[in-house]
Amino acid sequence: MATKSKESENDELISPLVPTKRRKNVNRDTTNSDVCFVGKPLPDTEASDRWPHRYQSKSKVKRVEVAGSKEEGSKSEEKEVLQARCHYTQAMIDGSIYNLNDDAYVQAEDGKPNYIARIIELFEGIDRELYFTAQWFYRAEDTVIKDHAELIDKRRVFLSDIKDENPLNCIVSKVKIALVSPNVDLVTKEKTIPPCDLYYDMKYSLSYLTFANIVIDNLEQSKTERSRSSISSDTKSNHPIGDAIVAIEESKKSEMTLLDLYSGCGAMSTGLSIGAVISGVKLLPRWAVDINPHACESLRLNHAKTEVRNEAAEDFLALLKAWTKLCEDFSLFGSDQLPEQNFDLERADDNDNDEEEDDDGDEGSMVPDVDFEVQNLLAVCYGDPNKIKKPGLYFKVRWKGYGSSEDTWEPIEGLSQCKEKLKEFVMKGCKSKILPLPGDVDFICGGPPCQGVSGFNRFRNQEAPLDDVKNRQLLVFMDIIEHLKPRYVLMENVVDILKFAGGFLGRYAIGRLVSMNYQARLGMMAAGSYGLPQFRMRVFLWGACPTEKLPQYPLPTHKVNARKFIPNEFEEIHVGSVIDEHCMLQEALCLENTISDLPPVTNDESEDIRKYGTTARTEFQRYIRLKRNDMVTYMADVQSVPQTSMLYDHRPLKLSKDDLDRVCLIPKKKGPTWCVGWSR
Template identity: 50%
Template sequence: MGRGKKRAEATSSPPPPISASPKKPKRSTPVDTELGFISSPVPSHEAKSRWPHRYQTKNVKTTVTVTLSDGSTEEKELFQARSHYTRAVVDAVVFELFDDAYIQASEGELDFIAKIVEMFETTNGEMYICTQWFYRAKDTVIKNQDYLIDAKRVFYSDIRDDNPLSCISRKAKIKQLPPNMAAAAREKAMDSYDLYVDAMYTFPHAFSNLSKDINNSPLTNGVMETKTEDVKKSPEDSQRSEITVLDLYCGCGAMSTGLGIGASLLGEKIVTKWAVDFNSYACESLKYNHPNTEVRNEDAENFFDLLKEWENLCTKFNVVGSKDIELEPQDSDSEASEVDDGVVIPSEGEYEVQKLLAICYGDPNKSKKTGVYFKVRWKGYGRADDTWEPIDGLSNCEERIKEFVLRGYRARVLPLPGDVDFICGGPPCQGISGFNRFRDALAPLKDKKNHQLVVYMNIVEFLKPRYILMENVTDILKFAKAQLTSYAVGRLVSMNYQARLGIMAAGAYGVPQCRMRFFLWGAGPTEILPQFPLPTHEVLKKGVVINEYKELIIGHGEEHCQLHKAALLGDAISDMPEVTNNTDQDEMPYGNAPRTEFQKLIRLSRQKIFGYSDAKKKNSHKSILHDHRPYQLNQDDYERVCHVPKFKGANFRNLPGVLVGPDRVVKLDESIDRPRCKSGKPLVPDYALSFEDGKSCKPFGRLGMDDIVPTVVTRPEPHNQVLLHPNQDRVLSVRENARLQGFPDCYKLFGPVRERYMQIGNAVSFAVSIPLGYCLAKALQGAQLTTPLSLPFKFPDCLGQLQSLRQEPEELVSE
């Protein structure tokens, strides 16, 4: 369907929004068919007041300049009116102004659905209507995933078109219903109606609540008003309880951490209560930096099954709301406690459960038996002898299980439906990766590598959070005609969530890299849908986004006259102490003072950024640099790197034995013997010569301090990426990559070096997640915004604001 592919907004005043939609075919009218306006004309002064854009000239049409959603402009013709009417007849059927109607489509297609918002006679006597469109799910970004949506549900839009009166096919019976109405109540309310509407669909691609009765809405220049004023948070609201977060596919926690920082800038307390990831090293990193978070190192699908089983156990033991039940004091599970003093070790075959320590769903014993398991501390034994036991094997321990469930419920070790305010995370979709030669473009949802998207939405449906934020690579918009995107949006809308799509480039928010990521906001039907933040920095947005979705890039096509200069590599890393390819220290002193404001702020301590320090380390207040160690290249690669000259843009083409032709294709210099490493392998490997048909400059490429890095990679090998330090013979270190992502230096990482690179590369940049958290806080405080939000701060300056905000809470609401 062509309507709304580009949303247009009139730049001249006062015409209303004009769509770039194709006009509907004019239907030939039989002589014996009754067709015309049957009311008296609207009084001239009233018509000119209600529809001033129709009375600017006596010509048949006037031309206005409109700006399309992709930033381009074009001239549009607007019919001028002689008079307006409120009633018309088509095929002997009377239509009133603001009636809903089917509008004739091309042969073989379903008729369009619209509300008649104008009836007018043009200056040359033609009978026209202006229609404001309803969209079926298949005509939105949901596309072929429309099976997820009730076939009777349509979505109102702000897109309008002028059409001949004769294009009306028949009346449409559409009932406006409140969001989130129960199915039984909806069926009863529908009664004699064919369709229902409970949400608005606006471009570029957002589903939101209908804020007014669309049948009796006040009109401004013929357009229903949907924007509400921004509101300020009152001092009383600042005492509101914290917002609990479940971070799914959490990695090392950059996304949820940044969201919390951004929200705190407006006085909102967002706390990551639960986090789940399959990678144990990432979980270790998150737990260190967020010691109060319940971090679960498990598969998300097993976590989903555990949530359902946990709800069953809480129901079985009737623990919900059971605050008055007395519990015996429980011994702490300290590292030192091995065997209880004075307890006789039982003889072989006799075991008694002392206490239950943990619960999981899966197969922790690798016995090919999947189910609910409890971690058991046996009486007379220590932690080294703890075992995972299936729930069926603990049938004689009903009281122990009940006690564990009650304690777990009170401690909220697992969330129940309604416990989670906000779910964030990026479900991995390896099935869409360009590196996957076997990806299924016809049925991507059947690919097991994309199944985590289904799991993510299943967890959302089960827990029913107030808000969700999903992140993914922009390939999700390119692969298989964006079926996975359509599925994600369709699932949310089918659950009566509002939804908004956007693409953010990290460099546009203050870090020296250009990586773009796709985001999907979701908000419950009674909540305000958060907006996206406008860019704060100049940056070249690198990355391929197909034309259909370019309007999703936040700030795309808009002029920003007060953007800060782009952050450069040197701004972020020029203060880092020199290290070598073989450096293996996890901690070291800085050795020198910061050289830029970026470096000064990124060095802030945990106490200043997060409000707490590492209680386990006596010297945690001292400035220690973590993770400044590079991936150790093998001897051959190290020799190659040492031969690459130390200037920006140098690469394998600068090595001896290589010729570059006039077509920029590289080849070996056959006039000399091929240079070799000490191992005997070629100094210039064959893969570098053949990469991208010999035209690439990436293998063993050296960065410059004035560079903006294309992206932060998960694999630190320099074979097909520009990763070499500007003036040292090594790849960028873990901490240098972390700075490119906006990680504060105090955010410590765990695991082998390669694993730390993966955690950084998979993370959402702090420069992106902090503004998103600020936008969420705005929504929490009642700001209903129809356009992206201008930020009152930039990264990393916002890190320096945190300490003063905590010290002076009364100023939190002064913004």
């Protein structure tokens, strides 16, 4: 994308993401009768009231202070403003009349498509030149999405906050741009688009490269008929356009369900749940998915009410689609015939099975001369549980007359003779929500694996990142969002997702969300900026459906110098980059602040649970000793921390004698690196 050049002393330098405006060398004569203002100028008092910054000097330009955006937290700055003799409400260009707030194509450099702007001001300058002020629209290729513009409807543009002055003769022709209601149901949205050249439903701002709802004002309402459209394919309710693009209070719930993808031990969902409580929302980690069995077991122990699935995310996605199809086949959507009670499907009818045992009480022994008969279906998965290289939809079967040790995984094709059992299982599962259906999930969080972009990977696919199998999980993550249509999305990843291949994968992620009509916002935060004893810079991507308010990123609380870690093209997304230098931030935590209260251990330490033996010395140490339920109400008070708190897992991995000798040779002073002692 071309950057804006400083063609005159009046041209301000702005972000390279802003389209270039051709201000000079337009092949027209501004004195030509085809380019002129029409009618009488506005009265001086009205013009100066509406545009006071244009009437502060008799000079051509005037330096004025422009306040920074309150939302962005930016500081005020000075800029040069063209001064006006008078203002008009109409102009004639090539025989066509243009009014204030009309939309138009604006001439671009040779060989480039014309820019798109809204005419928000028409005035004659002190220099007798004719000007208009443009509020610019962005095509997808003009935004952070640029490498993935094909994801976005070619007719769709985004209104920006960027406004500047241009010679009137830059205007090429009119364009009809309609404002439509944003909608995650793309089929319904398509039906609401009126006849037009282009349409828009979101604004785009450089601060955190944000795509967000447009606040409707009288001007927008006068330009677009207030239509009614479906907000969601799940709710099937209609709302005026003004309501569709602001937070709908009656839709808010004090309790929200969460799906944690690539969950690990569940740290991300745990942190989100604690933060949600502070905001008055109970966020329930209802489902979690991870391919690591040990992480899943740990998560189960800490989140007893979470349905934890140990499987690949792509298998989970295939299972979701198959499960949705089963519920549709059995007409369970909106059904009032579902069982009233919840079921533990793994343990259902265990008592009944005892009555089916042999007379000799030998549970699980085969009953002679009896055909195999399904007693119950206990679980469902998608994949290859029998390791026969035949992936598909499988059900765990409890056979009549057999015990749990003889349970088997059977493909759905083999259950054609027991449709009633299948329907019963699906009804119970639908009621107890063992799997989420579209509309069941309020929040999806996760960090798709980063091996494909990590700088430690010497074989990264620079030319086609999405063809690398290590990066395919990003597609799976977005496909799950597209299927379930949650209210909120939060994705986390390493900074290399924006450094590798020009940020190709990061751009893809935000492009996918916007293509699904989600609001989206990119942010980059260092853990050390929020009171943790490590730097750990990470990229975060918020998504919010049109009915919700797009969350902001929390401002830093501690001093951390992160400048050298920020990719130049993504400086806008560094959270805290515009914080006033006089803000009273706390000093960054070091290792001593964190572990100075821990008792010493030896290579042979065997205790899993022990007492600290010391009192907490820092606020971080007091906080980390709390139980999870107490963390929400913690007020940095020494008395709030029980002195009987226990220390868990303070035990090192036992080293061999050779390795222990090497470690002991590392100097115990500031400066040695991890590799000291490993030289041969």
